[in-house]
Amino acid sequence: MECLKNVKKCGLDKKINVVYQDALEVNLSNVEYDLIFIDAAKGQYTKYFEKFKYFLTKDGTIITDNLKFHGHVGKSSKIESSNLRNLVKKIEGYIDFLQENKDFDTKFYDVGDGLSVSVRHNDDKDE
Numbered sequence: 001m002e003c004l005k006n007v008k009k010c011g012l013d014k015k016i017n018v019v020y021q022d023a024l025e026v027n028l029s030n031v032e033y034d035l036i037f038i039d040a041a042k043g044q045y046t047k048y049f050e051k052f053k054y055f056l057t058k059d060g061t062i063i064t065d066n067l068k069f070h071g072h073v074g075k076s077s078k079i080e081s082s083n084l085r086n087l088v089k090k091i092e093g094y095i096d097f098l099q100e101n102k103d104f105d106t107k108f109y110d111v112g113d114g115l116s117v118s119v120r121h122n123d124d125k126d127e
């Protein structure tokens with residue numbers, strides 16, 4: 001598998017556990033991550049976020065890629081192809097979801113194809 005080959009090439013196979021499963025079906029237990037990177041099926045972003053936030057440390061970060069989707073995001077109503085329009089609408093919905101999400105502070109970056117960095121509020125730090 002290509003991914004595992006790259007992990008081995010970098011000498012990280014003792015540190016990285018590659019899981020070959022559908023992200024929305026995999027059962028994870030007793031794992032916590034400081035950083036989660038969302039870059040799979042663009043139409044499923046909200047579902048990935050909602051599922052994997054439970055595997056994030058208290059003040060962990062979720063990064064999401066492709067939020068400009070090749071310049072289409074923000075212009076969905078003008079897209080003729082219904083498949084592309086629906087996909088772009090889902091990404092726009094995800095951006096709204098991040099902006100309204102009070103548990104995370106999200107910043108958007110105009111780099112590459114558009115990135116968001118969502119840092120979870122850690123209430124323990126306020127005490």
Ligand SMILES: C[S@@+](CC[C@H](N)C(=O)[O-])C[C@H]1O[C@@H](n2cnc3c(N)ncnc32)[C@H](O)[C@@H]1O
Pocket residue numbers: 021022023024039040041
């Ligand atoms: C844009 S690529 C990710 C590239 C990766 N971040 C990198 O830098 O190499 C999207 C990947 O998500 C995978 N993918 C799509 N839907 C998925 C799902 N439901 N569960 C797990 N992986 C999925 C695809 O097979 C594809 O390899």
